[in-house]
Amino acid sequence: MKGIKTLGQFIIEKQADFSYAKGELSRLLRDIGIASKIVNREVNKAGLADILGDAGSTNIQGEGQKKLDVFANEQFISALSSGGECCIVATEEEDDFVRIDSAVSHEAKYIVCIDPLDGSSNIDCNVAVGTIFSILRRKSVDGLATLADVLQKGTEQVAAGYVIYGSSTMLVYTTGKGVNGFTLDPSIGEFCLSHPDMKIPENGTIYSINEGNYVHFPEGIKKYIKYAQVEDTATKRPYTSRYIGSMVADIHRNLIKGGIYMYPTTAASPNGKLRLLYECNPMAFILEQAGGKATDGLNRIMEITPTELHQRSSIIIGSTKMVEKVEEFMREFSPVKSCN
Ligand code: AHM
Numbered sequence: 019m020k021g022i023k024t025l026g027q028f029i030i031e032k033q034a035d036f037s038y039a040k041g042e043l044s045r046l047l048r049d050i051g052i053a054s055k056i057v058n059r060e061v062n063k064a065g066l067a068d069i070l071g072d073a074g075s076t077n078i079q080g081e082g083q084k085k086l087d088v089f090a091n092e093q094f095i096s097a098l099s100s101g102g103e104c105c106i107v108a109t110e111e112e113d114d115f116v117r118i119d120s121a122v123s124h125e126a127k128y129i130v131c132i133d134p135l136d137g138s139s140n141i142d143c144n145v146a147v148g149t150i151f152s153i154l155r156r157k158s159v160d161g162l163a164t165l166a167d168v169l170q171k172g173t174e175q176v177a178a179g180y181v182i183y184g185s186s187t188m189l190v191y192t193t194g195k196g197v198n199g200f201t202l203d204p205s206i207g208e209f210c211l212s213h214p215d216m217k218i219p220e221n222g223t224i225y226s227i228n229e230g231n232y233v234h235f236p237e238g239i240k241k242y243i244k245y246a247q248v249e250d251t252a253t254k255r256p257y258t259s260r261y262i263g264s265m266v267a268d269i270h271r272n273l274i275k276g277g278i279y280m281y282p283t284t285a286a287s288p289n290g291k292l293r294l295l296y297e298c299n300p301m302a303f304i305l306e307q308a309g310g311k312a313t314d315g316l317n318r319i320m321e322i323t324p325t326e327l328h329q330r331s332s333i334i335i336g337s338t339k340m341v342e343k344v345e346e347f348m349r350e351f352s353p354v355k356s357c358n
């Protein structure tokens with residue numbers, strides 16, 4: 019075991035960095051880590067077990083739920099319910115937030131917003147999927163926690179992370195003091211520190227966007243895509259286009275190599291497709307902590323005030339210089355289009 023640092027060991031070592039509730043936040047992160055190992059086990063054997071395909075139900079947003087979505091949702095709710103640190107779980111798969119009602123949870127200080135299985139349209143074809151989570155501290159002091167406790171700006175997050183179930187499984191998280199990545203070693207069943215202090219390159223040459231929606235993009239985004247495709251050796255253009263269709267996988271690659279991920283407004287998703295609380299805020303927190311930037315084209319993602327649980331936002335996220343270039347085009351050609 020010499021030289022190996024597990025997620026559990028790392029969390030305990032870093033407890034001193036948390037400004038409050040040291041043991042509780044550590045336990046919450048540990049619970050998420052455990053649930054993600056169970057989800058990982060099912061994702062890896064999805065082709066063998068009868069777990070592929072539609073569950074036959076739809077979530078509140080009218081999207082078909084896959085069996086693995088439902089499974090992952092149950093696993094995370096169950097882990098967070100029994101842990102005793104979390105009073106509310108808000109998940110992409112539930113119409114309303116889930117209040118955890120146990121003797122211990124009345125004392126619980128944390129709210130977890132989670133997309134249990136992101137990129138689920140990719141499950142059936144063996145493409146990387148992920149889990150995204152955001153941890154907020156409860157604001158109200160008396161009685162049961164309420165929706166107002168969930169609807170906090172991204173700047174209020176105390177921790178955020180994602181798990182990528184890819185060619186290897188990784189858990190990447192921040193508590194506001196940098197970003198660290200852990201790779202699951204299946205032989206010992208532990209996440210081990212493999213990517214300490216992750217930093218996104220300031221600039222990059224990869225752009226990730228569903229270009230099939232091009233005709234419906236705001237003018238500023240159209241202009242940026244054309245800019246990315248122009249030949250210019252000084253800025254290493256044309257850039258490379260890479261789009262997996264799993265936000266976690268696309269952003270993880272861009273975090274390591276440098277790049278930009280964009281999901282702007284489209285005709286089908288006039289307010290953007292991705293959800294502010296479960297997808298945009300946690301990814302924005304991680305990327306900012308890694309030295310990157312996240313905006314809706316005009317405004318910082320983490321400063322948007324949420325008004326509803328399943329609120330959507332456009333998102334432009336990645337290497338700082340690339341995001342700033344998009345903002346330039348947005349300010350010039352779409353000054354109001356991307357506001358949520
Ligand atoms: P999901 O949470 O329902 O899986 O949707 C989110 C996903 C992102 O992971 C991905 O980047 C995007 O939706 C892909 O959408 P599209 O197929 O419209 O390009």
Ligand code: MG
Pocket residue numbers: 110133135136137297
């Ligand atoms: Mg998602």
